[in-house]
Amino acid sequence: MECPECGKKLDSAAPVDGNVEKLPADGDIMVCVYCASVLAWKTNPQGPPRFERFDVETLDNSEREVVEAMRNLILTSNENGGKLVS
Ligand SMILES: [Zn+2]
Numbered sequence: 001m002e003c004p005e006c007g008k009k010l011d012s013a014a015p016v017d018g019n020v021e022k023l024p025a026d027g028d029i030m031v032c033v034y035c036a037s038v039l040a041w042k043t044n045p046q047g048p049p050r051f052e053r054f055d056v057e058t059l060d061n062s063e064r065e066v067v068e069a070m071r072n073l074i075l076t077s078n079e080n081g082g083k084l085v086s
Pocket of ligand 1: 003004005006007008032033034035036037
């Protein structure tokens, strides 16, 4: 599965609540770790799941804050050659 924005292969996902036993569900919001695009997980009965672009403005304020924090972390890391800085 590729990110529809940057085309990089996405082959794993990690939940923000730390529960690694939980599998992504249809409609779950994801952030591409490469380009920080906001995506929605779409299950596909005929094949592998896919990602669709998602409009972050449709989230409520608390959800949007979490997504924006993740995006900022990824973008900051990318600007620093993959390293997080404080
Ligand atoms: Zn991407």
